[in-house]
Amino acid sequence: MRIFFLKELKPLLSVPNLPDFVCIVGDINTDMLKPMNSVIADYMAICAEFGIDLLIEAPARVEVLGNRLVSSCLDHINVRCNNIHAFASVVEEKLSDHYFVVCVLLGQRQAATRQNRYVEVTDKLLFDRALRLCDWSVVTDTFNVNQAFDLFIDNFRKCYRVAKRRVFVRVRKPELPWITNAILSEIALKERLWRQCRRHPQNDSFKCAFRAQRNKVTAMMRQAKNTYFYGKFNSCKKDVRKTWYIINQLRGLNSCKKDVRKTWYIINQLRGLGNAQTNLTDTSGLAQSFSDHFGATVGFITNHSTSNFLISPTASSCGLPDILENELISILSAIPNNRSPGCDGIRVCDLKRNSTIISKALTHILNEIFRSGTIPPLLKKAIVVPIYKGGQRSCLDNYRPISILPVILSTKGVSDLVWTIIVPSLFCR
Numbered sequence: 001m002r003i004f005f006l007k008e009l010k011p012l013l014s015v016p017n018l019p020d021f022v023c024i025v026g027d028i029n030t031d032m033l034k035p036m037n038s039v040i041a042d043y044m045a046i047c048a049e050f051g052i053d054l055l056i057e058a059p060a061r062v063e064v065l066g067n068r069l070v071s072s073c074l075d076h077i078n079v080r081c082n083n084i085h086a087f088a089s090v091v092e093e094k095l096s097d098h099y100f101v102v103c104v105l106l107g108q109r110q111a112a113t114r115q116n117r118y119v120e121v122t123d124k125l126l127f128d129r130a131l132r133l134c135d136w137s138v139v140t141d142t143f144n145v146n147q148a149f150d151l152f153i154d155n156f157r158k159c160y161r162v163a164k165r166r167v168f169v170r171v172r173k174p175e176l177p178w179i180t181n182a183i184l185s186e187i188a189l190k191e192r193l194w195r196q197c198r199r200h201p202q203n204d205s206f207k208c209a210f211r212a213q214r215n216k217v218t219a220m221m222r223q224a225k226n227t228y229f230y231g232k233f234n235s236c237k238k239d240v241r242k243t244w245y246i247i248n249q250l251r252g253l254n255s256c257k258k259d260v261r262k263t264w265y266i267i268n269q270l271r272g273l274g275n276a277q278t279n280l281t282d283t284s285g286l287a288q289s290f291s292d293h294f295g296a297t298v299g300f301i302t303n304h305s306t307s308n309f310l311i312s313p314t315a316s317s318c319g320l321p322d323i324l325e326n327e328l329i330s331i332l333s334a335i336p337n338n339r340s341p342g343c344d345g346i347r348v349c350d351l352k353r354n355s356t357i358i359s360k361a362l363t364h365i366l367n368e369i370f371r372s373g374t375i376p377p378l379l380k381k382a383i384v385v386p387i388y389k390g391g392q393r394s395c396l397d398n399y400r401p402i403s404i405l406p407v408i409l410s411t412k413g414v415s416d417l418v419w420t421i422i423v424p425s426l427f428c429r
Helices: 002-013 039-050 124-132 147-165 181-199 206-233 240-253 260-271 285-302 324-335 347-355 355-373 414-428
Strands: 023-027 061-065 066-071 075-080 084-090 100-108 117-122 166-170 382-387 397-404
Touching: 002 039, 039 240, 066 075, 066 166, 075 084, 117 124, 124 347, 124 355, 147 166, 147 355, 181 206, 206 240, 285 382, 285 397, 324 347, 324 355, 347 355
Parallel strands: none
Antiparallel strands: 023 075, 061 066, 084 100, 117 166, 382 397
C-alpha cells in the first residue's frame, strides 16, 4: 500500500504549476523512526527532491504490544515554505492512541545576507599605555575595600574606553566550512599579488606569479571541498536523513538554522509563558524565564537540605599573613587564557600582561578583603549561562546553569594561595 502511495505522491509533486508553499499532513503510516527501511528511504528521498522538510521527528504514537513499549512516528507534517517560518511539535499529553501534532506558520523569513561590518576591538598597545599612566596610589591609599575596588575597576574601564577602536571586518562566506586558515592565508597572498599586478600592469613576472598563486588557491579549495564532503558522506552512509541533508547542503539548499526565535516560541507554547507571537525576539524575557527556573530549583534544594554546614564555635584563632606581590604575579600567570571575563569586564590577557603594574593595588585589595572579611558587591555577582545537557530543547529542565565569576576571585590560584596560608596556621602552636 505504501509503495502505491509513493507512486502517486511523486507525480503530484511534479505538477508544473505547483505553488511554492506545500503542506502534507496526515497519518501516512510510514514510521520515520526507521529510516533504514527501503520504503521510508524512498519517501524521504522524494521529499528531499522537491525541497519538502519533515518537521515531525519525535514519536507520535506510543503503545504497549505484548510486553513491549513500541514507539512510532506515523503522523507527519511535511512543509515546503521558502519564505515562511514553519515550526512543528508533538503534544505529549495523550488523549487517544496517537499524540496530537501541532504546526505553526509565522511571518516571512528574511533572507540571510552577508554584509561587511565594523566591530569594536581593544587595542593592546593603547590599553597598556593608558594603564601605565593611571594613578594606582589612590587605590593603595584607600583602606575601605569597597571604595578601593571601585577605584581599581574605574581605572580599567577608563583604559578600555580609551583603547577602543573600530575595525572593518570582511565576512568570508561562513557557509563554507572547508575553508581553512591555510587556504585563507593563500587567498590573502593571491590578493596581494593581484594588487601588485594592478600597480605594475606591464610586468610579466608579476602576472605569472599571480596566475600561479590563483591556480594554487583554486586547486586547494577544490581539494578541501572534496575531502570535506567525502568525510561527511562516509560518516553518515547508513543514515538516509543525514545523507540527504548533506546533498542539499552541497546543492546550496540549506535549511534555516535553529535560532532563539524557535526556542523561545516553543518554550512559550509548551510552558504557557505568555503570548509567543509578541515575545519572539524578546531575549530579555527568555533570560528571565531561565532565571526564574534556576532560582526556583536552587531555592527548593536549599530549603530542603538536611546537611548542617555550621561548625561549633572555637575560642582559638590565628591571623592570616599578607599576600606578597610576587605570589600574586605567579597566580595571575597561571590563569588559563580562555577564562571569560565576569561582571567587572576585566579580561585575563590584560591582567597577565600588566601584572607588574597592577600587582601592588590588587595585592592591597585582596589583603584588605582577608583582613576585614568584606567582599565588594561586584565580586559576588556572577554571569549565569544556561548550558544544554541533552533531551528536548524546549524543556528548561534540560539546561544546567554555570556561573562566570570575575577573574580576580574565580581563579584556582587564589583558592590555592588561601589554602597554603590557612593550613600552616591550623597546625601552628
